[in-house]
Amino acid sequence: xxxxxxxxxxxxxxxxxxxxxxxxxxxxxxxxxxxxxxxxxxxxxxxxxxxxxxxxxxxxxxxxxxxxxxxxxxxxxxxxxxxxxxxxxxxxxxxxxxxxxxxxxxxxxxxxxxxxxxxxxxxxxxxxxxxxxxxxxxxxxxxxxxxxxxxxxxxxxxxxxxxxxxxxxxxxxxxxxxxxxxxxxxxxxxxxxxxxxxxxxxxxxxxxxxxxxxxxxxxxxxxxxxxxxxxxxxxxxxxxxxxxxxxxxxxxxxxxxxxxxxxxxxxxxxxxxxxxxxxxxxxxxxxxxxxxxxxxxxxxxxxxxxxxxxxxxxxxxxxxxxxxxxxxxxxxxxxxxxxxxxxxxxxxxxxxxxxxxxxxxxxxxxxxxxxxxxxxxxxxxxxxxxxxxxxxxxxxxxxxxxxxxxxxxxxxxxxxxxxxxxxxxxxxxxxxxxxxxxxxxxxxxxxxxxxxxxxxxxxxxxxxxxxxxxxxxxxxxxxxxxxxxxxxxxxxxxxxxxxxxxxxxxxxxxxxxxxxxxxxxxxxxxxxxxxxxxxxxxxxxxxxxxxxxxxxxxxxxxxxxxxxxxxxxxxxxxxxxxxxxxxxxxxxxxxxxxxxxxxxxxxxxxxxxxxxxxxxxxxxxxxxxxxxxxxxxxxxxxxxxxxxxxxxxxxxxxxxxxxxxxxxxxxxxxxxxxxxxxxxxxxxxxxxxxxxxxxxxxxxxxxxxxxxxxxxxxxxxxxxxxxxxxxxxxxx
Amino acid sequence: xxxxxxxxxxxxxxxxxxxxxxxxxxxxxxxxxxxxxxxxxxxxxxxxxxxxxxxxxxxxxxxxxxxxxxxxxxxxxxxxxxxxxxxxxxxxxxxxxxxxxxxxxxxxxxxxxxxxxxxxxxxxxxxxxxxxxxxxxxxxxxxxxxxxxxxxxxxxxxxxxxxxxxx
Numbered sequence: 055x056x057x058x059x060x061x062x063x064x065x066x067x068x069x070x071x072x073x074x075x076x077x078x079x080x081x082x083x084x085x086x087x088x089x090x091x092x093x094x095x096x097x098x099x100x101x102x103x104x105x106x107x108x109x110x111x112x113x114x115x116x117x118x119x120x121x122x123x124x125x126x127x128x129x130x131x132x133x134x135x136x137x138x139x140x141x142x143x144x145x146x147x148x149x150x151x152x153x154x155x156x157x158x159x160x161x162x163x164x165x166x167x168x169x170x171x172x173x174x175x176x177x178x179x180x181x182x183x184x185x186x187x188x189x190x191x192x193x194x195x196x197x198x199x200x201x202x203x204x205x206x207x208x209x210x211x212x213x214x215x216x217x218x219x220x221x222x223x224x225x226x227x228x229x230x231x232x233x234x235x236x237x238x239x240x241x242x243x244x245x246x247x248x249x250x251x252x253x254x255x256x257x258x259x260x261x262x263x264x265x266x267x268x269x270x271x272x273x274x275x276x277x278x279x280x281x282x283x284x285x286x287x288x289x290x291x292x293x294x295x296x297x298x299x300x301x302x303x304x305x306x307x308x309x310x311x312x313x314x315x316x317x318x319x320x321x322x323x324x325x326x327x328x329x330x331x332x333x334x335x336x337x338x339x340x341x342x343x344x345x346x347x348x349x350x351x352x353x354x355x356x357x358x359x360x361x362x363x364x365x366x367x368x369x370x371x372x373x374x375x376x377x378x379x380x381x382x383x384x385x386x387x388x389x390x391x392x393x394x395x396x397x398x399x400x401x402x403x404x405x406x407x408x409x410x411x412x413x414x415x416x417x418x419x420x421x422x423x424x425x426x427x428x429x430x431x432x433x434x435x436x437x438x439x440x441x442x443x444x445x446x447x448x449x450x451x452x453x454x455x456x457x458x459x460x461x462x463x464x465x466x467x468x469x470x471x472x473x474x475x476x477x478x479x480x481x482x483x484x485x486x487x488x489x490x491x492x493x494x495x496x497x498x499x500x501x502x503x504x505x506x507x508x509x510x511x512x513x514x515x516x517x518x519x520x521x522x523x524x525x526x527x528x529x530x531x532x533x534x535x536x537x538x539x540x541x542x543x544x545x546x547x548x549x550x551x552x553x554x555x556x557x558x559x560x561x562x563x564x565x566x567x568x569x570x571x572x573x574x575x576x577x578x579x580x581x582x583x584x585x586x587x588x589x590x591x592x593x594x595x596x597x598x599x600x601x602x603x604x605x606x607x608x609x610x611x612x613x614x615x616x617x618x619x620x621x622x623x624x625x626x627x628x629x630x631x632x633x634x635x636x637x638x639x640x641x642x643x644x645x646x647x648x649x650x651x652x653x654x655x656x657x658x659x660x661x662x663x664x665x666x667x668x669x670x671x672x673x674x675x676x677x678x679x680x681x682x683x684x685x686x687x688x689x690x691x692x693x694x695x696x697x698x699x700x701x702x703x704x705x706x707x708x709x710x711x712x713x714x715x716x717x718x719x720x721x722x723x724x725x726x727x728x729x730x731x732x733x734x735x736x737x738x739x740x741x742x743x744x745x746x747x748x749x750x751x752x753x754x755x756x757x758x759x760x761x762x763x764x765x766x767x768x769x770x771x772x773x774x775x776x777x778x779x780x781x782x783x784x785x786x
Numbered sequence: 787x788x789x790x791x792x793x794x795x796x797x798x799x800x801x802x803x804x805x806x807x808x809x810x811x812x813x814x815x816x817x818x819x820x821x822x823x824x825x826x827x828x829x830x831x832x833x834x835x836x837x838x839x840x841x842x843x844x845x846x847x848x849x850x851x852x853x854x855x856x857x858x859x860x861x862x863x864x865x866x867x868x869x870x871x872x873x874x875x876x877x878x879x880x881x882x883x884x885x886x887x888x889x890x891x892x893x894x895x896x897x898x899x900x901x902x903x904x905x906x907x908x909x910x911x912x913x914x915x916x917x918x919x920x921x922x923x924x925x926x927x928x929x930x931x932x933x934x935x936x937x938x939x940x941x942x943x944x945x946x947x948x949x950x951x952x953x
Contacts, residue, residue: 573832
């Protein structure tokens, strides 16, 4: 979108006015920041100085300064309080020690003072002087004279004379502390003891406290700065971001962006408000643009209208009053293929350029043609009938049209009755729907494929389910069989033999055996109980067998269901019987050759094709050929012949007979060869012929076997329905 | 968990959606009721004493869905009568399948000796190990199963459980 757009004012509509600036992308000049507010407080000058120097600094620095200031002040006050407390407590401790020392010493010097023994007093005071920090001690008598005053340390000493009326208690000075304590004798003050301690030992402690305090202050400042550096971003970060964002919005004039809200505090609220403001600006901007666009289109419409009017006027001036001409103009330039055709003959009277482009016929070629001539796959009469209607406008439906290049397209025709060159004609509009229809057919095709795929998936699911069900039921069958075997093994029936043995052993003297007190007396009772027990066993077994039968029936049902299902999938196709036989021989060729079997095939070429399931027929034939080959294992090599003949039989079937010169089948076995599980082969299962016979039945044929007896070969005949006779046998 | 069981634990849980399978397990693992005592006494007098058959009574519990089995194991653990062995079917619609059931159960009972019963159409051993991880208390039997094999598994695995619990 250009920044400048012609913008006609209502007064000068039509003229080209000078383009005024609609939007000024210039960044508004930054207003000068207001001076820092008038300082108040205890140190107005300092306050003002600090504020001035901080005013242009970023929020980050301000925050840092304020936080550090608060932190340091707190630490300093805490340090001072701590130091004062420390000093005070040391001071108090010293005083209380001094008082108790004075008390004890006064007690100890009372005796010597009474006796006037100055030596004793001095030695007592020397003892006091030995205490650490004591710098002096003295005893004064009532008139204030010192009677004993040993001095130890040089810097401080007690005076030789004190006022006689000095009161007991503690005196403080910068150098130390002096304690006066009266020496009481017989309730009267006999003298005054003074002890003095220096406070010099307190100063190092105070210094140490101050040092530690300063250290902590510096450390705290460092830690606080570190922590602040870490956390002040929480406050200054979003603000800085917002500031940068605002700057970028102002620079790019892009109002569609939004500030990211980073916190739920005032800054977050600020971001929200800013976004609201942006939205408002954006809306107004859009409204402005819309108004501009509307105006622009209005101008265009009016211009077009004016042009139309001018054209009309010119047409009028050129005396082209015939409406047909204007009509023709619209008709010629229409992007949809259109033509005008005769109402009766459906000959093309006029075609437009789009029709020429689309169909490939030239205008003159079109004039030689009629609608029925280019319509494909429909009787000309049908075409005429479709257009012979009294309706003014009508939908003529979908048709296939030949193009000049030979391609065929599908078109949807709509017709309208008009007066053309004074005659009633039909104008027809053709809409090419070839692509649309192709797409629809593809969709339908894909849908079908999808349906097939889902069905196949469903089949696999069903098959798995069936296997699982059979597995479960087989489990029960297995268990039932075991239970039955166990029950028979443990049966009490064996006890009858034991009774018989007992009777046999006592055969010599049966009367004694059955006499009162003899073992024989128990026999009848035992037999009765045994009979009962055997009945119980029998009942249990019957119940188990019933269960077994039920389960077997269940498996049969499941398998039958599976077979029904499998049948549906069989595909019936046309085959020449000879081709099927050849295929079966190819599949068994290696075995036949290795056992030197001579193969003879007799199949009349005139035999019609059979409609059958190729897989099932091959399964049967391969089975029969393999059986025949194996039956000839004992036949001398030169006599091994496999003869396959095909002939129509009386029932209208194709009969494929497979004859071998093998071991033959005994008459009593002939009836059983198709039974499930019957086999004469050492490694056979007895399934082959059974399932082959089933398969033959399924495809509407039959399988029979015959033999002239052991050693005289056998013949198996498969019949397949021929199409003429086969009343189409439905699978299932 | 280390309190030794007073008697040997022979509690077995069967999880299978097929009721017939439960009765199969019952037939295999529940020894027939003691024979008629009167008959036995008479036989002792008439034919002399026979050696007593080894007694082996399993306690069976049934669940028909994976979730139900899980709840039973949970309750049993809570009551202090845990199961020693579980036989778990693989396909148990509509709930958890066997593999999921075992995964859940192992989270509350690590030592449970677990036998997974599958049909040939279900997972292979490698797939099951892939899903559950390699554990030495997981066994597999194929359906239809051999009753003797099931009885043997029940005996050996309950012994195994008891040995582990004592250790």
